[in-house]
Amino acid sequence: xxxxxxxxxxxxxxxxVIWLLVFLLYPTLDLIRLSFKDIGFVTEGSTGYTFxxxxxxxxxxxxxxxxxxxIIFVFFSVLLQMSLGFILxxxxxxxxxxxxxxxxxxxxxxxxxxxxPGVVVGIIWNLFLTESSTGILNYWLNTWGIGRVPxxxxxTWALISVTVANVWRGTAAxxxxxxxxLKVLPNEIHEAAIIDGASFIQETLYVTIPxxxxxxxxxxxxxxxxxxxxxxxxxSLTGGGPGRSTEVLALSSYLRVFRQFDLGxxxxxxxxxxxxxxxxxxxxxxxxDFDEEKGRxx
Amino acid sequence: xxxxxxxxNIGIYISYGIIILTFLFPLIWIISLSLKDLQNLxxxxxxxxxxxxxxxxxxxxxRQSDLGGYLINSVKIVFFSIVGTLIISVPxxxxxxxxxxxxxxxxxxxxxxxxxxxxxxxxxxxxxxxxALGIQDKHWSVILIYIAIxxxxxxxLLKSFFDSIPQSIDEAAEIDGCTxxxxxxxxxLPLSAPGLASSIIFAGIHxxxxxxxxxxLLDNPDLYPISVGILNYQSTVETISTHLLxxxxxxxxxxxxxxxxAMQRFIIGALTAGAVKG
Numbered sequence: 001x002x003x004x005x006x007x008x009x010x011x012x013x014x015x016x017v018i019w020l021l022v023f024l025l026y027p028t029l030d031l032i033r034l035s036f037k038d039i040g041f042v043t044e045g046s047t048g049y050t051f052x053x054x055x056x057x058x059x060x061x062x063x064x065x066x067x068x069x070x071i072i073f074v075f076f077s078v079l080l081q082m083s084l085g086f087i088l089x090x091x092x093x094x095x096x097x098x099x100x101x102x103x104x105x106x107x108x109x110x111x112x113x114x115x116x117p118g119v120v121v122g123i124i125w126n127l128f129l130t131e132s133s134t135g136i137l138n139y140w141l142n143t144w145g146i147g148r149v150p151x152x153x154x155x156t157w158a159l160i161s162v163t164v165a166n167v168w169r170g171t172a173a174x175x176x177x178x179x180x181x182l183k184v185l186p187n188e189i190h191e192a193a194i195i196d197g198a199s200f201i202q203e204t205l206y207v208t209i210p211x212x213x214x215x216x217x218x219x220x221x222x223x224x225x226x227x228x229x230x231x232x233x234x235x236s237l238t239g240g241g242p243g244r245s246t247e248v249l250a251l252s253s254y255l256r257v258f259r260q261f262d263l264g265x266x267x268x269x270x271x272x273x274x275x276x277x278x279x280x281x282x283x284x285x286x287x288x289d290f291d292e293e294k295g296r297x298x
Numbered sequence: 299x300x301x302x303x304x305x306x307n308i309g310i311y312i313s314y315g316i317i318i319l320t321f322l323f324p325l326i327w328i329i330s331l332s333l334k335d336l337q338n339l340x341x342x343x344x345x346x347x348x349x350x351x352x353x354x355x356x357x358x359x360x361r362q363s364d365l366g367g368y369l370i371n372s373v374k375i376v377f378f379s380i381v382g383t384l385i386i387s388v389p390x391x392x393x394x395x396x397x398x399x400x401x402x403x404x405x406x407x408x409x410x411x412x413x414x415x416x417x418x419x420x421x422x423x424x425x426x427x428x429x430a431l432g433i434q435d436k437h438w439s440v441i442l443i444y445i446a447i448x449x450x451x452x453x454x455l456l457k458s459f460f461d462s463i464p465q466s467i468d469e470a471a472e473i474d475g476c477t478x479x480x481x482x483x484x485x486x487l488p489l490s491a492p493g494l495a496s497s498i499i500f501a502g503i504h505x506x507x508x509x510x511x512x513x514x515l516l517d518n519p520d521l522y523p524i525s526v527g528i529l530n531y532q533s534t535v536e537t538i539s540t541h542l543l544x545x546x547x548x549x550x551x552x553x554x555x556x557x558x559x560a561m562q563r564f565i566i567g568a569l570t571a572g573a574v575k576g
Contacts, residue, residue, distance in 0.1 A: 012389035016449055019386055023446035024412045027423035088317060095310045102314050109321040115558040116551045117507035117525045123532055123547050127331060128324045132537045136327055136344050229416035232509045236529055250418055257422055267422055274419045281414040285407055
């Protein structure tokens, strides 16, 4: 009787456990297995296991180009999203404290980019930055005497463009998280700093930011994972080009598997991506409290 | 002091204006493009507000492309994946919130890994299974995967809502003779209505944006959801029909944007909780 009651309780977990095991865990382990095989789309070539996929990947200079592009894309996306997010949150909190109108409008404008599917984000920025005669930004730059900028056809500019589009899309999350962090800071700490004669910048650097540390760490880890996994907006913005100049890790796996039908190298890149995801999750799990029970406000 | 305050207020308003303009301008420009006729499209200087509004662009997009079908497919897939996700995540989240057991932390961590993992990782193996089983090109099979991808996030989110409801309420319900399932469906769920609303919106927005899974598992263009369909459409469009691509983009985001603006208050709270990925 007691046992069956206990089993009934845990039955609530069953659907979730089945779904995660069948549709997520099994394919993930299988991907790792496949990355050590000589595989085609439907068939598995030989029966044995091999390191060939990885050795070929590491011996090719393309891989290091992709790593470099990924690191630049992730670093600047995260840096800009966090600092912009902080500035926007700070301005919004200041505006709210002063009872100014328009905070909701600001928040909504920033958040809209976050709601739009990544593929459409890429199309929107492609139409905005295009070097064809319909592009408005290039027209303006030209009339202001700066001249046309090859936003999508020059390797360096293309990487800047995909990063900016990603920042446009992703800043909302950082802004909201940091806004919440600022809201729960006790007012006294600002006041104390101001009474001590700190300037606004001093107060921000030495009082607000240190007090926000937990929020900032969480924010940092979450958006880093998110950015490492991003590739949908790049497909429709530059397609990874010109050359490989905007081909980040996730996009590279996608292109190799589904455009070049090179399953082996695509799978090995996906395994690297998974490893990065796993490590970042470990870091993140250190920051959150698994055992919290009641009273969390949402 | 007063004068200084006024300056600061003006400064904040100016920053508000700059922020709104910067973030909305790309979108405003796409709306503008979508309302231009050919003459306006290539007009020099380009106008943000065209001379005449070519609303027929929207008609043309619906007539000449399968965008309407893509929208219907998206609504169908997203609707059923929201329902499925909630049916599976709600009881699991309730257990995580209420029970204490040995492997709880480990299990929560396991769920978290899947929340953080890119769906691209499972796409390659899934493609192989679906082909081997002959269940590619089916909406229901794609919905199964949408549900799997959304469960981890929703379980964490719903757990945090349930955590905020005191356990004494469950105990009272049980004393009144409710079974565990009844306690959940008749007492806890009505109390978590705002939380459920935000769950539904998140699942809706995530589902609407989902790209790689339908891209990999659907071959037949008639079955594409909007995210895959619009990429398909982009590849067929030349510079000369930029205005149509712009109209298609606007159409593809309208359902998600309207849902978001109408229900914004439900998701701001949830977004601020640490467990949420952006």
